Amino acid sequence: MAERVYPADSPPESGQFSGNFSSGEFPRKPVPPPSTYVIQVPKDQIYRIPPPENAHRLQYLSRKKSKRSTCRCCFCSILAAIFILIVLAGISLAVLYLIYRPEAPKYSVEGFTVSGINLTSSSPISPRFNVTVRSRNGNGKIGIYYEKGSTVDVYYNDVDLCNGALPVFYQPAKNVTFVKTALTGSKIQLTSGMRKEMRNEESKKTVPFKLKIKAPVKIKVGSVKTWTITVNVKCDVTVDKLTAPSRIVSRKCSHDVDLW
Template sequence: MTVEKPQEMTGDTNSGGYVTHKDVHRIKHPSIDTNDSSSSRYSVDSQKPRIGPPPGTYIINLPKDQIYRVPPPENARRYENLSRRKTNQSNCRRCFCHFLAALLILLFLAALAVGILYLVYQPHKPRFSVSGVSVTGINLTSSSPLSPVIGIKVRSQNVNEKLGLIYEKGNEADVFYGGIKLGNGKFTAFKQPADNVTVIVTVLKGSSIQLTSSSRKELTESQKKGKVPFGLRMKAPVQFKVGEVTTWTMTVTVDCKIKVDKLTASATVITENCDTGLSLL
């Protein structure tokens, strides 16, 4: 920064066009009394030390780069980084909004398709019943552990007139007596056309089943009465099929209460009652 003190210019402003220093903007020094009418207008007491630059009018020149460089370089870089960060955040927010909108649209279309499928085809869950049971490996005259082998014949009925069923792999079946699991197994995956009845045969096996003395006594008494109760539980993944189109995989659960007359391979089913459930997920 440079400070220039202009020279006083005299002359008649009306005739010569000169500019007197009275017409120039002054920077007043605090030690100068500008209202003093004495002849030494800009003089100060000679006994007092002079403080600061001599009195007069000054012109201050600033470099252009200090005037127009706003903001400074470090602030400009910070502003640029902040602007870029805001742009990235805006892009991420926009992408998330688009994804959420697309997901909502897909869910709406899926719900609409399910609604149309239900109204047009009116799907119903299948029905199950137990038509045969054979029992081996249960000896109640000994206290040794049991290794039962129980054959189950299940009748599956597809009551839908327009929808086929596809029973996939991953199914399971368990047989119980008084809350004690006697055996477990699987049945073969199969396809069932509309309005069809299919008989499923599976063998459920157990190993080293230890019955309590009370359970063994109750089982013996039930066989003497000719009414031995069993529980059968099955679970299978299934899909509905319309032409070449299949739905997503659902889950069928079957809980049956069975009574047989004896614990032999030629046992007869006296009563049975199966409750079927269908989970959409």
């Protein structure tokens, strides 16, 4: 009896797998076609080790990044130091203020005599003023040095009639000082309108003048002296006549300070 011959299974096509999953067999990896090569390269060689031709570029970028990071750190350190200094200075000033309780000196005009103003002639005048200024330092622990370079001027209707300076002196704490100064002017030409106005005001015994003082001072706190500070004093002074002795009818002073 002839035996039957069964045809053999055809080989699996590309992409198909053979095997019995139920029996624990797994599909085999596809065999690469002829003339195909598979090269496996470790990951650290791909991402961490640059090829030789790019090594110098990596070094340049690394140095540049390190330099930028160093500059950023230095800039942040400088800003932090400045901020700390500002905070410490503010705390120091607050402590000094609480300890010494500084207050501005007060000024007033106590004497103001006028001479040398002739209103009957059209010739230039050479006025003279003797001014006495009262300075009160009410601070308990602060002294004031009045330095050289001060100016004192007397104005009438914005015309500078005469000028002078304050003497150099030291005013201790809790002190009242009367400062006398002589002011002179030379060849001051007044308009006919000003002469007429001054004669009218003198007849009413109310001749107004403006006194302006600019004094450089240094403040003494304990044993420490500050930088030079400028005190500006402005006073409106009205007198009864333009001859000596004249009497002050009204006076009002204000002041401000230039710290720098």
